[in-house]
Amino acid sequence: xxxxxxxxxxxxxxxxTRRDMVARLTVSDATVNELAEPYDxxxxxxxxxxxVLADAGLVSRTRQAQRRPAHLETEVFDLMTKWIERYQRRAxxxxxxxxxxLASMPDDVEPTAPRQPPKTGAGT
Amino acid sequence: xxxxxxxxxxxxxxxxTRRDMVARLTVSDATVNELAEPYDxxxxxxxxxxxVLADAGLVSRTRQAQRRPAHLETEVFDLMTKWIERYQRRAxxxxxxxxxxLASMPDDVEPTAPRQPPKTGAGT
DNA sequence: CTTGTGTTCAACCATAGGGTTGAGGACAAG
DNA sequence: CTTGTCCTCAACCCTATGGTTGAACACAAG
Numbered sequence: 556x557x558x559x560x561x562x563x564x565x566x567x568x569x570x571x572t573r574r575d576m577v578a579r580l581t582v583s584d585a586t587v588n589e590l591a592e593p594y595d596x597x598x599x600x601x602x603x604x605x606x607v608l609a610d611a612g613l614v615s616r617t618r619q620a621q622r623r624p625a626h627l628e629t630e631v632f633d634l635m636t637k638w639i640e641r642y643q644r645r646a647x648x649x650x651x652x653x654x655x656x657l658a659s660m661p662d663d664v665e666p667t668a669p670r671q672p673p674k675t676g677a678g679t
Numbered sequence: 680x681x682x683x684x685x686x687x688x689x690x691x692x693x694x695x696t697r698r699d700m701v702a703r704l705t706v707s708d709a710t711v712n713e714l715a716e717p718y719d720x721x722x723x724x725x726x727x728x729x730x731v732l733a734d735a736g737l738v739s740r741t742r743q744a745q746r747r748p749a750h751l752e753t754e755v756f757d758l759m760t761k762w763i764e765r766y767q768r769r770a771x772x773x774x775x776x777x778x779x780x781l782a783s784m785p786d787d788v789e790p791t792a793p794r795q796p797p798k799t800g801a802g803t
Numbered sequence: 804c805t806t807g808t809g810t811t812c813a814a815c816c817a818t819a820g821g822g823t824t825g826a827g828g829a830c831a832a833g
Numbered sequence: 834c835t836t837g838t839c840c841t842c843a844a845c846c847c848t849a850t851g852g853t854t855g856a857a858c859a860c861a862a863g
Contacts, residue, residue, distance in 0.1 A: 558695075559695060561695075561698070562693050562694065562695055562698075565689050565690075565692045565693035566689075566690070566693035568689045569681070569686050569689035569690035569693055570686065570850095570851085571682075571683060571685075571686055572851095574685070574686075574762070577766060578766055580770075581766045581769035581770045581773060582769075582773070583773075586809075586810090587809070587810060587811090588808090588809065588810085596851085596852070596853090597852075597853070597854085598809085598810075598811095599810085599811075599812090599852085599853080599854085600851070600852060600853080602810065602811060602812095603811095603850090603851075603852085604851085606811090607850095618859095620808095620809085620859090620860060620861070621808060621809045621810070621859060621860050621861075622808095622809060622810080622860095623809080623810065623811090627770045629767055629770045629771050629774065632763055632766075632767040632770075635759075635763055636760070636763055636764070636767070638698070639756055639759055639760055639763070640760070642701060642702055642705045642756075643753055643756040643760070645705035645706075646704075646705045646751045646753045646756075647753050649705060649706070649707075649751075650753065690820095694820095694821085696821095710839075710840090711839070711840060711841090712838090712839065712840085720821090720822070720823090721822080721823065721824085722839085722840075722841095723822085723823080723824085723840085723841075723842090724821070724822060724823080726840065726841060726842095727820090727821075727822085727841095728821085730841090731820090742829095744829090744830060744831070744838095744839085745829060745830050745831075745838060745839040745840070746830095746838095746839060746840080747839080747840065747841090804863100805862100805863080806861100806862085806863075807860100807861085807862085807863095808859100808860085808861080808862100809858105809859085809860085809861105810857100810858085810859080810860105811856105811857085811858075811859095812855105812856080812857070812858085813854105813855090813856080813857095814853105814854090814855090814856100815852100815853080815854085815855105816851105816852085816853075816854105817850100817851090817852085817853100818849100818850085818851085818852100819848105819849085819850075819851095820847100820848085820849075820850095821846105821847090821848090821849095822845105822846080822847085822848100823844105823845080823846075823847105824843105824844090824845085824846105825842105825843085825844090825845105826841105826842080826843080826844100827840105827841085827842075827843095828839105828840085828841075828842090829838100829839085829840080829841100830837100830838085830839085830840105831836100831837085831838085831839105832835100832836085832837085832838105833834100833835080833836075833837100
């Protein structure tokens with residue numbers, strides 16, 4: 556349903572059950588029934604979860620007779636990792652710089668807020 | 680609302696607007712109004728988003744007169760990174776091993792599925 | 804064909820989420 | 834105190850989501 560892939564992946568992993576399923580799928584592929592066993596929800600619910608994971612690109616489904624084993628895909632992990640690391644790095648770098656900035660900053664200068672409170676009716 | 684921290688963080692980042700806010704906060708702290716400017720939603724909506732990010736531990740709020748600048752926190756990133764890397768590593772390792780396993784595996788042995796379809800009424 | 808197993812589809816229910824509008828609280832400045 | 838700015842709270846709407854049950858589809862096997 557969600558448009559962008561990143562949202563789908565994050566959203567898929569926002570559920571503890573789904574995260575646990577992913578964790579278990581790192582051990583081995585598994586069918587819906589196998590996956591459903593530990594949880595106290597219906598098989599249909601697990602099937603839905605699996606669909607969410609599949610839509611997010613986290614798992615692929617194959618066919619073995621009546622069974623549809625789920626297999627974990629690792630590509631999408633990179634998507635998240637890259638996003639996270641990118642901004643984590645930027646944030647931490649900024650954090651490091653902050654000391655310098657603060658050290659050379661008099662009180663009447665505020666670099667982060669170029670928009671000081673004007674008199675009134677400050678348009679644009 | 681979500682119990683565990685990991686769910687909260689993933690859930691918080693499952694929204695494109697919130698991810699964009701995080702991205703912008705890596706550049707500099709910002710107030711609600713500043714954050715709201717680029718989006719065509721109300722300030723209240725952005726305030727809610729900010730609350731979600733704060734509840735997830737991704738941002739902290741400070742007080743500057745009437746303003747409540749948001750500051751990005753980097754700790755929580757580690758939480759995600761660790762989870763992701765852990766299972767990504769396990770998945771990729773398993774992927775590498777798979778070749779070996781398949782090579783030494785006759786058709787009638789299936790290590791991943793100890794529960795072959797029994798006659799009928801397979802209890803437990 | 805009939806039965807049985809594994810899985811999904813469809814309809815439905817309850818709750819959470821993102822959005823809105825409107826009111827109100829916290830401060831700064833007249 | 835009154836006004837104005839920044840922000841949040843509350844109520845409400847609508848859709849998404851996770852769960853259920855019941856039916857149906859896909860195969861395997863009698």
